[in-house]
Amino acid sequence: MKLFENYTNGLSDLINKDKIKTFSSFSDNKNITSYFEKGMINESLELLEINSKNKVLIEFDKTQLETLFGQNTYSFSENSIGTHPDFKSIEHHEYENHYCVSLFMDIKGSTRLIEKYSLLEIRKIKDTILTLAIHVSSHFGGHVHRLQGDGIFIQFVRKGQTEQNAVINALNAASVLTHFISSDLAGIFTNNDVKPLTVRTGIDLGFKEDVIWSHYGISGCSELTTTSLHTDLAAKLQAKSQPNGILVGGNIQEILDIKPLFCKDIKKENDTIDYYIYQGVKNYRKFNFDWKQYLYSFDFTKRINSGNGIEIDNPNIKINCTLSEENGLNSESYFQNSKAINKGTHIKFTLTENGHAYHRKGFDIIEWKAFNSGKDASDAGQEVHDFGGKCKNKTFCDTTAAYKGHHYVECTIKREHSPNKKYKFSIFIE
Secondary structure, three states: OOOOHHHHHHHHHHHOHHHHHHHHOOOOHHHHHHHHHOOOOOHHHHHEEEOOOOOEEEOOOOHHHHHHHOOOOOOOOOOOEOOOHHHOOOOOOOEEEOOEEEEEEEEEOHHHHHHOOOHHHHHHHHHHHHHHHHHHHHHOOEEEEEEEOOEEEEEEOOOOOOHHHHHHHHHHHHHHHHHHHHHHHHHHHHHOOOOOOEEEEEEEEEOHHHOEEEEEEEOOEEEEEEEOHHHHHHHHHHHHOOOOEEEEEHHHHHHHOOOOOOEEOOEOOOOOEOOEEEOOOOOEEEEEEOHHHHHHOOOOEEEEOOOOEEEEOOOOEEEEEEEEOOOOOOOEEOOOOOOEEOOOOEEEEEEEEOOEEOOOOOOOEEEEEEEOOOHHHHHOOOOEEOHHHOOOOOOEEEEEOOOOEEEEEEEEEEEOOEEEEEEEEEEEEO
């Protein structure tokens, strides 16, 4: 299964020169309809809207994102650009301190497209990629502040949302988009003998005391935006990122105590560590966010191509997660890595098959283990534990959120003369 398969098909038709030549002969929608009726156009192009101004839009179906990542509390019902909807009440002469997670993403390599495509064709390709970025970021609660040629500046912040959850949403959006562009989109370009486009991304968090929201300019010609070192550093991180890479600032790593498997030190050519994105009164760290390793923590991803690639595959047997207060009230479903869980929250993991509670066979041996990361778990000596054996041979496991960091629970089903089957579920705890 591919993420955004309609985008894959649509972009494939855009990038394929033979199909583009067919498009260029169309002058209006009436002609397009007749070509559809005659079967002269690939069925995937039914998802394209092509008008006389040569504008191409591909429908965005958020169902797949909701199935894999859940409905996002902070997503926007309508897309907009410029002033963030939650801060539009700030008057021209006012300012407000409020945190912001800034994400800069830039498309690299589009200049080379002029060697094979016309300006209109290049615009279609870039517009389609940026349109997908808008939809994906909006699903994860991101607001597009600015489109900058080949780039996009997105603010992950909502009134009433914690900094932790804004960071998680930014990491999820960036990981999903980078995966699509580096795999599915890259494959399309390669199949058409074109060097693939890449993206570079920088993300940083500025806390309330480090960010001012205010207007720049004069009345009638102004922009409401943020003033913050961390907004500037997000752009600088993007500029220093590798192709299809994501660099994050130290606040991103620290607020979630993200494990070294995901937030990695950056090495120089002489094998020393390049620690800082900013050096001044206080030096500020940078990390390479390994989005592939992060996506591998979801149960719907599989390693392919000798572990270098990712395939989306929603499994039949999986673990569901439910959160509630200690008294069992206010129960809610939790999707993997969707938000940070408060310490003390009651967590119930349940093994399911095809959407129903898993029925244990008589010969099944079921074992549950938790794999915790971060300073809290390390200090408590609880980096790996088996819940005291209380969940053995049960199809569910109850526990309580206790340690800040990124953790996962693993359920192993053992059967004689058969390989062990392992199922995992990942969470953040703040």
